[in-house]
Amino acid sequence: MISNHLLFKLASGEVFGPDQPIALKLLGSERSFEALEGVAMELEDSLFPLLREVSIGIDAYEVFQDADWALLIGAKPRGPGMERADLLDINGQIFAEQGKALNAVASRNVKVIVVGNPCNTNALICLKNAPDIPAKNFHALTRLDENRAKCQLALKAGVFYDKVSNVTIWGNHSTTQVPDFLNAKINGIPVKEVIKDTKWLEEEFTEMVQKRGGVLIKKWGRSSAASTAVSVVDAIRSLVTPTPEGDWISSGVYTAGNPYGIAEDIVFSMPCRSKVSVSKESLSCNIPLLKLSSKISSNFLLLHS
Numbered sequence: 536m537i538s539n540h541l542l543f544k545l546a547s548g549e550v551f552g553p554d555q556p557i558a559l560k561l562l563g564s565e566r567s568f569e570a571l572e573g574v575a576m577e578l579e580d581s582l583f584p585l586l587r588e589v590s591i592g593i594d595a596y597e598v599f600q601d602a603d604w605a606l607l608i609g610a611k612p613r614g615p616g617m618e619r620a621d622l623l624d625i626n627g628q629i630f631a632e633q634g635k636a637l638n639a640v641a642s643r644n645v646k647v648i649v650v651g652n653p654c655n656t657n658a659l660i661c662l663k664n665a666p667d668i669p670a671k672n673f674h675a676l677t678r679l680d681e682n683r684a685k686c687q688l689a690l691k692a693g694v695f696y697d698k699v700s701n702v703t704i705w706g707n708h709s710t711t712q713v714p715d716f717l718n719a720k721i722n723g724i725p726v727k728e729v730i731k732d733t734k735w736l737e738e739e740f741t742e743m744v745q746k747r748g749g750v751l752i753k754k755w756g757r758s759s760a761a762s763t764a765v766s767v768v769d770a771i772r773s774l775v776t777p778t779p780e781g782d783w784i785s786s787g788v789y790t791a792g793n794p795y796g797i798a799e800d801i802v803f804s805m806p807c808r809s810k811v812s813v814s815k816e817s818l819s820c821n822i823p824l825l826k827l828s829s830k831i832s833s834n835f836l837l838l839h840s
C-alpha cells in the first residue's frame with residue numbers, strides 16, 4: 536500500500552526533480568509477483584516522461600544491483616493491538632538479507648531508508664549486514680512522526696503547517712518516542728511561548744504523536760499508507776536539499792559519535808541537517824533514453840525498453 540502511493544510520486548519527478556530520469560526496480564516475493572506486475576503496468580500506462588525503466592524481481596541480489604536509493608518498505612505490518620516491536624522476529628530476517636544484498640551489489644554510496652517496522656532496529660540490522668556501505672547512509676523513517684507532530688502543533692496554534700519548524704522526534708519510531716516541543720518553533724518563536732497550554736503539550740500532544748499509528752490502525756483496520764509515502768518523499772527531499780538555515784529534520788540514524796550522549800551503536804532518531812545537495816552525477820540513474828536491457832528474464836519485466 537505504501538509503495539503503491541510512493542512509486543507514482545517517484546516516477547512523476549516530485550521527489551528528485553523534473554530533470555532527473557529514474558529507473559524503478561521493484562523487489563517482491565513469489566506471492567506478490569502478480570501484484571507487482573499490475574503495479575508495473577499502471578506505471579507504464581501513466582506515461583511518466585522521466586520514468587525510463589521499471590523492472591521487477593524477487594531476488595534482492597538482482598534487484599538491488601547498482602541501486603542509488605533503497606527504500607526498504609516490504610515487511611509484515613502490525614495489526615490492531617500489536618506493538619511494532621512484536622514484528623521483530625518476523626521482519627528482522629528480511630532486513631538482514633536485504634543488508635547483505637545491498638552490501639554485495641548496490642552502489643557504494645547507496646542511501647537506504649528503512650520503513651518496515653520496527654524500523655530503527657531493522658535499520659540497525661540492515662547496516663550491520665552491509666559493512667561496506669557507510670553507516671551514515673542508513674535512515675530509519677521518523678519523518679512521519681515529525682509530520683504528525685507538526686500537524687498537531689499547527690492545529691493547536693491555529694497556524695498553517697509551514698509555520699512550524701525545529702521539530703525533533705527523539706528515539707524510536709514507537710510509543711516510547713519523544714516528540715520535542717521544547718525546541719520546536721512556531722513562526723520562529725518557541726512553541727511554549729505560543730501554545731500556553733502546558734498540560735496539553737506535556738500530556739495530550741506527546742501521546743497523540745506516539746500513538747497516532749495505532750489509532751489509525753484501529754480506525755482503518757490497516758496501517759498508514761498514503762501519509763507514510765508522503766513522509767518518505769519528504770525524507771528523501773530533505774536529504775538531497777540543503778536544510779534551511781536554523782532548521783533541522785528528524786531521522787533515525789546510526790549513533791556513532793553523536794553529540795547528545797545517546798548510547799553508541801544503535802539507530803536513534805535525532806535532529807539532522809543535510810549540508811550539501813547530492814550531486815546530479817551521484818543521483819543519476821545512468822541510463823540512456825532508450826535502454827535495451829539484457830536483464831529480461833521470466834522474473835523481470837522491463838518497460839520503456
Ligand code: LMR
Pocket residue numbers: 612613619652679708747748749751752758759
Ligand atoms: C505508523 O506509524 O503509522 C506506521 O509505523 C505503522 C504502524 O504500525 O503504526
